[in-house]
Amino acid sequence: MRLIAENLCGERGGRRVFSDIGFSLGAGEALVVTGANGAGKSTLLRVLAGLLPAASGRAIVEGGGEDFPTVASAAHYLGHLNAMKPVLSVAENLAFWRSFSGADAPIETALEAVGLCGIAHLPYGYLSTGQKRRAAIARLLVSRRPAWLLDEPTAGLDAESARQLSSLMVRHREEGGMIIAATHLPLGLERALELTMGGEDA
Ligand SMILES: Nc1ncnc2c1ncn2[C@@H]1O[C@H](COP(=O)(O)OP(=O)(O)OP(=O)(O)O)[C@@H](O)[C@H]1O
Helix, strand or coil, rough: CCEEEEEEEEECCCEEEEEEEEEECCCCCCEEECCCCCCCHHHHHHHHCCCCCCCCCEEECCCCCCCCHHHHHEEEEEECCCCCCCCEEEEHHHHHHHCCCCCCCCCHHHHHHHCCCCCCEHHHCCHHHHHHHHHHHHHHCCCCCCEEEECCCEEECHHHHHHHHHHHHHHHHHCCEEEECCCCCCCCCCCCEEEEEEECCC
């Protein structure tokens, strides 16, 4: 399976944010997207996730079969916001995301992997900032999506949690998954392709 972007252009508020982005990512590969604030990293991830239309160009999946015919269907998007309901428990939130992606992975195992054993019953809104991010990362583990689209995934994480995320990303790649991550910080992704976004003239 490959995730391919060709001449991808993105706009925000009618203004061109990036132009002619192209890459080809195979199973087990990672792309690290860097660039200054406002360069268009989040916009690119949102276009890839299918949350924003591309101004032109295209992003496609090759070899995704019936399960993953499009990038949006193959991807799990972890944005700046954690996309969890504060009044539902951590376990209930993860159960929603698991059913949304049609997976059946155990929630307890996912919480163990992010070091949140023992608080599955708590309302998500009670968690600390870093715990919220870790629970959101657990979403990736209860979903069956080969392409992880991560927007500053280490935001709010302590050093140990950032190392845990790094290990999870290594495992995801070993299992044939792909990662596209926008970041200002090193993520410990070895042998990653790099895309530096420079922004467009206003
Ligand atoms: N809804 C919107 N309407 C108009 N302009 C927008 C909108 N959302 C974002 N922008 C603009 O689009 C540009 C790209 O924003 P984007 O969030 O993609 O940048 P980024 O590279 O992710 O930045 P950061 O590193 O600060 O997260 C910025 O100039 C931003 O102000």
